[in-house]
Amino acid sequence: MITLGWLVCFGLPLAVTVGVIVWPEPIPKDRTVDAIRERIEREDTGAMMPDPSRDY
Numbered sequence: 001m002i003t004l005g006w007l008v009c010f011g012l013p014l015a016v017t018v019g020v021i022v023w024p025e026p027i028p029k030d031r032t033v034d035a036i037r038e039r040i041e042r043e044d045t046g047a048m049m050p051d052p053s054r055d056y
Contacts, residue, residue, distance in 0.1 A: 028053070 029035060030053050 030039075
């Protein structure tokens with residue numbers, strides 16, 4: 001029973017820490033490859049649209 005307590009005491013925080021470090025962070029919509037490509041194409045054509053991720 002004591003062994004189970006030690007496993008929970010150290011195993012659970014260790015598993016949570018590893019999970020937080022390894023879990024991928026979601027990529028914002030304006031930072032995807034397609035969104036960046038579209039923004040570059042708009043800049044090349046001169047059709048400037050405001051960037052929703054910036055505060056003007």
